[in-house]
Amino acid sequence: MELKRENVLIEALPYMQEFYDSIMVIKVGGNAMVSAQIMEDIIRDVVLLRYVGIKPVIVHGGGPEITEKMERLGKKAEFFQGLRITDDETMEIARMVLVGNINTKIVSLIGISGGKGIGLTGYDGRMILGHKQAVKRVIVDGIETEVDIGWVGESEVINPDILHIVLENGYIPVISPIAVDAQGNALNINADTVAGDIAAALRAKKLILMTDVSGLLRNLNDPSSRVSRVTLDDIDPLIAEGIIKGGMIPKIKGAAVAIKSGVERAHIINGSVSHSMLLELFTDCGIGTMVYGPDSADK
Ligand SMILES: Nc1ncnc2c1ncn2[C@@H]1O[C@H](COP(=O)(O)OP(=O)(O)O)[C@@H](O)[C@H]1O
Ligand SMILES: CC(=O)N[C@@H](CCC(=O)OP(=O)(O)O)C(=O)O
Numbered sequence: 001m002e003l004k005r006e007n008v009l010i011e012a013l014p015y016m017q018e019f020y021d022s023i024m025v026i027k028v029g030g031n032a033m034v035s036a037q038i039m040e041d042i043i044r045d046v047v048l049l050r051y052v053g054i055k056p057v058i059v060h061g062g063g064p065e066i067t068e069k070m071e072r073l074g075k076k077a078e079f080f081q082g083l084r085i086t087d088d089e090t091m092e093i094a095r096m097v098l099v100g101n102i103n104t105k106i107v108s109l110i111g112i113s114g115g116k117g118i119g120l121t122g123y124d125g126r127m128i129l130g131h132k133q134a135v136k137r138v139i140v141d142g143i144e145t146e147v148d149i150g151w152v153g154e155s156e157v158i159n160p161d162i163l164h165i166v167l168e169n170g171y172i173p174v175i176s177p178i179a180v181d182a183q184g185n186a187l188n189i190n191a192d193t194v195a196g197d198i199a200a201a202l203r204a205k206k207l208i209l210m211t212d213v214s215g216l217l218r219n220l221n222d223p224s225s226r227v228s229r230v231t232l233d234d235i236d237p238l239i240a241e242g243i244i245k246g247g248m249i250p251k252i253k254g255a256a257v258a259i260k261s262g263v264e265r266a267h268i269i270n271g272s273v274s275h276s277m278l279l280e281l282f283t284d285c286g287i288g289t290m291v292y293g294p295d296s297a298d299k
Pocket of ligand 1: 028029030031032061062063192210211212213215216217218219220243244245246247248249
């Protein structure tokens with residue numbers, strides 16, 4: 001039975017009270033931004049959160065857009081264990097797409113919806129300091145081979161000061177997944193990893209990872225196989241069994257990093273379903289997959 005409109009609002013009240021003044025990190029994946037309309041809807045929902053007293057922080061991806069731009073420039077996109085092999089030219093393209101296109105688009109949409117967005121990268125306030133990932137060793141035809149994945153980084157230190165400053169002044173920070181190393185070089189980091197690290201550093205109330213599937217699925221071809229709750233202890237076995245793979249690995253690992261640092265819950269939800277974030281946050285029917293630690297089994 002459909003809820004009457006006023007009941008929807010009443011049902012939301014305890015959640016609004018609980019979340020008031022808390023920080024939520026929202027990762028919007030390139031695959032969730034499948035259309036301009038979806039992107040507009042997601043951003044409008046984020047502005048709504050700000051107006052009910054939540055402090056949202058957006059971390060955005062853009063993997064499919066980087067690949068498309070590379071192909072248009074005649075370059076083949078290559079990945080190693082889900083990470084984009086990033087040579088000098090790829091780094092330039094990634095910065096162009098992430099910072100130049102997607103970040104400014106999101107900031108602009110926030111403005112159109114009546115909020116105040118501010119675009120940031122790891123360079124700003126030295127927010128994400130990192131280093132290049134080590135050369136990988138793999139066995140090919142029985143021979144150990146080295147793979148250099150280029151300017152792919154991992155974060156060492158997150159300085160959240162700049163985020164607190166802009167949040168306290170009513171802005172919605174929009175972060176591109178670019179870090180900086182000690183020499184000032186740009187590093188490409190998976191956006192789920194950045195979102196987990198930022199949520200951890202801010203001790204956010206929640207981390208919300210928006211993607212193009214309804215959550216963690218036991219069987220990728222069967223949407224009804226969604227796992228609604230996952231504890232930290234479930235994660236390694238699910239990866240070892242091959243149930244969690246590809247793009248879901250950095251998501252679940254980012255969620256785990258956040259939970260271990262005190263974030264109460266992480267949610268993996270389908271961003272391409274209209275207003276999925278509002279349903280997750282403000283209604284009794286949790287959607288998607290919730291990742292939680294030993295102390296937070298409730299919704
Ligand atoms: N067990 C799983 N459940 C759901 N999705 C999975 C699973 N294992 C791998 N995936 C893949 O992860 C993808 C989401 O990650 P990704 O493509 O990186 O999205 P985004 O751009 O939103 O970060 C899904 O589209 C799916 O193909
Ligand atoms: C190192 C690495 O792979 N970085 C990612 C950064 C963007 C990203 O993570 O975007 P999605 O969230 O849309 O996948 C990339 O170059 O694609």
